Amino acid sequence: MGKMVEFKPLKNDLILRAARGENVERPPVWVMRQAGRYLPEYHVVKANNDFFTCCRNPEIASTITIQPVNHYNGVLDAAIIFSDIMVIPQAMGMNVEILDKIGPHFTDPLREPSEMETKLTKEVDVLKELDWAFKSITETRIKLEGRVPLLGFCGGPWTLMVYMIEGGGTKLFRYAKTWLYEHPEASHELLDRITGVAIEFLAQQVVAGAQMVQVFESWAGELGPAEFKEFSLPYLKRISKGFKKRLVELGITEHIPITVFPKGAMYSLDWLADCGYDVVSLDWTIDPVEAVKIVRGRVVLQGNLDPGVIYGSKEIISKKTEEMIAGFGGGKQGYIINLGHGTQPFMDPAKLGWFLEECQRVGSA
Numbered sequence: 141m142g143k144m145v146e147f148k149p150l151k152n153d154l155i156l157r158a159a160r161g162e163n164v165e166r167p168p169v170w171v172m173r174q175a176g177r178y179l180p181e182y183h184v185v186k187a188n189n190d191f192f193t194c195c196r197n198p199e200i201a202s203t204i205t206i207q208p209v210n211h212y213n214g215v216l217d218a219a220i221i222f223s224d225i226m227v228i229p230q231a232m233g234m235n236v237e238i239l240d241k242i243g244p245h246f247t248d249p250l251r252e253p254s255e256m257e258t259k260l261t262k263e264v265d266v267l268k269e270l271d272w273a274f275k276s277i278t279e280t281r282i283k284l285e286g287r288v289p290l291l292g293f294c295g296g297p298w299t300l301m302v303y304m305i306e307g308g309g310t311k312l313f314r315y316a317k318t319w320l321y322e323h324p325e326a327s328h329e330l331l332d333r334i335t336g337v338a339i340e341f342l343a344q345q346v347v348a349g350a351q352m353v354q355v356f357e358s359w360a361g362e363l364g365p366a367e368f369k370e371f372s373l374p375y376l377k378r379i380s381k382g383f384k385k386r387l388v389e390l391g392i393t394e395h396i397p398i399t400v401f402p403k404g405a406m407y408s409l410d411w412l413a414d415c416g417y418d419v420v421s422l423d424w425t426i427d428p429v430e431a432v433k434i435v436r437g438r439v440v441l442q443g444n445l446d447p448g449v450i451y452g453s454k455e456i457i458s459k460k461t462e463e464m465i466a467g468f469g470g471g472k473q474g475y476i477i478n479l480g481h482g483t484q485p486f487m488d489p490a491k492l493g494w495f496l497e498e499c500q501r502v503g504s505a
């Protein structure tokens with residue numbers, strides 16, 4: 141400890157108040173993958189640099205993180221650090237690159253349970269291995285000058301297990317499913333190891349300057365309810381509880397909100413409402429009215445516009461945004477606006493801007 145930096149006071153703490161369940165003047169809004177390929181200025185800064193070279197350079201990472209905040213001046217209520225969920229597998233000893241237009245690529249994935257012994261580091265020194273990530277967060281928080289809160293994040297254990305075994309994106313989940321059904325004990329061991337690293341990583345992001353964090357369980361929907369309950373839910377629960385406990389040990393007494401995004405597994409909402417998370421992020425396959433009914437005020441909801449709506453006309457964007465906010469009860473309590481998943485490289489930044497402005501207009505009404 142002792143290395144905590146003094147940061148400027150927050151000028152906009154809307155998302156933190158909403159995440160704590162307080163009454164707010166309008167629902168806050170941010171967008172998953174708000175920094176990145178759909179923004180022309182991203183390509184200028186990224187240029188020919190490799191993805192992780194950008195993340196590991198605090199100057200570049202902070203510039204890219206703040207780009208959408210500047211681009212949509214005044215209408216985004218949070219920044220999310222420019223990084224990737226693959227940094228936990230990297231910290232655990234695996235070699236991962238992000239290939240242009242393809243995505244994550246592991247040079248030597250875990251195909252057999254025995255390979256956990258040879259390919260993974262036993263005791264992961266998170267502070268040392270991800271030192272660059274903490275530096276980028278601190279630098280970004282300084283540069284934000286309190287304009288909006290900075291969000292940290294990590295991947296969910298099951299989602300990271302998929303990538304570590306498959307070695308990249310997949311449509312079949314052949315190798316990861318082989319582990320689940322052929323080697324359940326080894327699967328639990330791997331999930332357990334990832335969970336330990338995730339807890340420390342999230343807590344240290346807060347020490348470095350993150351003001352709220354999110355766990356992306358992006359492949360939750362590949363699991364049926366029974367498998368979700370066995371291979372994802374217990375670990376997500378351990379993360380929320382372990383994160384809070386670790387913050388106390390690190391001397392952080394402030395309430396730091398934590399969000400979970402179980403993409404594709406909206407059947408899990410009722411369970412996740414009791415798992416120690418402040419916020420559950422929804423994809424677009426659930427009706428907001430239904431979601432509000434299920435959680436009964438136990439947790440704040442985030443989401444859930446189909447990102448594809450951004451390909452529609454301004455009229456459609458307005459209509460769908462109005463319906464969404466009305467479905468969440470107007471958003472003056474228990475709600476954070478977002479898309480149901482990330483932006484896509486082909487999206488028109490002006491259309492996303494229209495969505496953000498409509499969120500302000502409708503949310504303030």
Ligand code: 1CP
Binds near residue numbers: 221482
């Ligand atoms: O603005 C932001 O949201 C910040 C940065 C961010 C985040 C939160 C990036 C940058 N990635 C992520 C999380 C992430 N990465 C998730 C969870 C959220 C989700 O479900 O989308 C996942 C699954 C990944 C994995 C990943 N990394 C993919 C998807 C591949 C697949 O299997 O379908 C891709 C394409 C990447 C690379 C990546 N990460 C981030 C960016 C901007 C990019 C594209 C890199 C480039 O080519 O410039």
